[in-house]
Amino acid sequence: MSRKTRRFAGAAVAGACGLALAAPALAAPAPAASPSAAATAATVASSATPAKAATAKPGAAKAASPRNVDVQILSFNDLHGNLEPPTGSSGRIQVGPTSTETADAGGVEYLATHLKQARAGHRNTVTVAAGDMVGASPLLSAAFHDEPTVDSLNSLGLDITAVGNHEFDEGYKELQRLQKGGCIDDGDGANNQNSCPDGAFEGADFQYLAANVVEKSTGKTILPSYAIKNFGNGVRIGFIGMTLKDTANIVTASGVAGLEFKDEVQTANKLVPVLKAKGVNAIVVLIHQGGTPPSGTPYYYTCQGGGQLDATSPIIPIAQKLSPAIDMVVSGHTHQPYVCNIPDPSGRDRLVTSASSFGRLYTETNLKYDTQRNDIARTSVQGSNMVVTRVVPKDAAQTELINRFKALVTPIASRVLGQITTDIVRAQNAAGESPLGDMIADAQLADDSTVKDGKVPVVAFMNPGGVRADLVYNSQKYPGENPGDVTFEEAFTVQPFNNYLVSMDLTGQEIYDVLNQQVTGANAASNKILAVSDGFTYSWTKTGTPGVVDGSVAIDGVPVDKTATYRISTNNFLSDGGDGFAAFQGGDDKFFGGLDIDAFADYLEANSPYSPQPLDRITLVP
Structure with missing residues (x-):
């Protein structure tokens, strides 16, 4: 989708107004089923969907689809603006059972290539994230208010992300600017920061979600609560995105003044009937809260063979209480690697994933979508953490972006x-x-x-x-x-x-x-x-x-x-x-x-x- 044509239909508001992305093959969002602020939504079209699919007769694509359709979900978390490969211990990941079995990993030039290779052959694919894409970033991104990272994420094909606590480092108004675009009048480099150093900043092509972040004065979410990914062939998946409820306690108070961070479980569970009223039964939660596996955990930690996350992991009680209608949880915040099943309230296994941090891993999840039930076949959901190795070719667009901003930041950095x-x-x-x-x-x-x-x-x-x-x-x-x-x-x-x-x-x-x-x-x-x-x-x-x-x-x-x-x-x-x-x-x-x-x-x-x-x-x- 073109950054020139993508624009918002309105501000982040509750109810029927919602938010929509103007893009080819994009169906208009249905009226909200609830007047609640939590109903604020965005609709995201699949880049793999032909434009004519948007004008097909209702049910036509579904009738032509097989009973089970393959869907791929690629996910990552806690990038923290690490455009270049992280250095030292932050740039390595444990790939074997012992702490000495490590590999160099990370860097958006390699992440973009890995994601493109992973998508190859998958008609129904979506790329999502679980927060902290920006904030606590290296100078290459931070010197420009993390605009380079947003541009990078646009280029590598991110579709949807939850907000994390670090998205609030410069205040929620700045977060909204990253979504919508526009420049800051910051004195052209005053305090060693410079918005729009070489032209305009058009904002994120991907959608930020903040289901549990509301303005106290209005009760409205500051950004959409959920997005519906329409693959155009009878497959629709709803994504609910939110940060941890304790965000206000771990960020600067001035950046979140006037905001309320609501309980994660209550927020997500209230949105389930909203999505179902829109005919969306397949639901994935993107949450910036996570768990901790045993020390020395390799990237492929799967909680199998008697393994489990540490009992104090905050994600465990959340996952255990989320509605059984939610099919999968993509988590973050703890910078840990795991792909685990945590039973939902009905006792059924539900996948919970986290891809470490700094772009060193991504998670590939493959599943079957049942077009008769309009839902994910839970037993088909299989996830794996994949190392972002540095042995693949660099993505040319990411290299150009990095080199451009390195030249712009050099006078400050050196x-x-x-x-x-x-x-x-x-x-x-x-x-x-x-x-x-x-x-x-x-x-x-x-x-x-x-x-x-x-x-x-x-x-x-x-x-x-x-x-x-x-x-x-x-x-x-x-x-x-x-x-x-x-x-x-x-x-x-x-x-x-x-x-x-x-x-x-x-x-x-x-x-x-x-x-x-x-x-x-x-x-x-x-x-x-x-x-x-x-x-x-x-x-x-x-x-x-x-x-x-x-x-x-x-x-x-x-x-x-x-x-x-x-x-x-x-x-x-x-x-x-x-x-x-x-x-x-x-x-x-x-x-x-x-x-x-x-x-x-x-x-x-x-x-x-x-x-x-x-x-x-x-x-x-x-």
């Missing part, structure tokens, strides 16, 4: 900020402290953009999930770059979210509360130990009642007084209570400073050459 004397890693020690976490916290404390009315922060806190890569000593990429040089691209890879720094007043008790929330509540099962700046020290324990040792918290050796007030600095994600740190929300006199990546870049320039500091800020006691 600027050397400073030097390091050795690798600065993000791996935490037993107490939860890391060399790179310390460095980032120190950079945030040193940034004077958070100083308000002479009030200078005395400690900075950084969430470990926001540290996305190591700083590597031997990482020369650009001409003239020497060992130890740190370029803006490398710094951005470490901190890719463009969060703002925020200073605020916290009482000593609130500081204790923050530290205790590292290992309690939402973080009890998987502790999130914050990086802290130089001069701030404390001890904590896992035994008995996990938490901070009372009286151990100190600033420059002086114990923190629980009744006193201290000026602290953090990022806007934590300031809004992200990652389960609600105590930050109670901070007073909040003041927004500059971007975290700018603070990091300035610190590197001011402290070059930089060497890792001793890990003596956090102590774990028996």
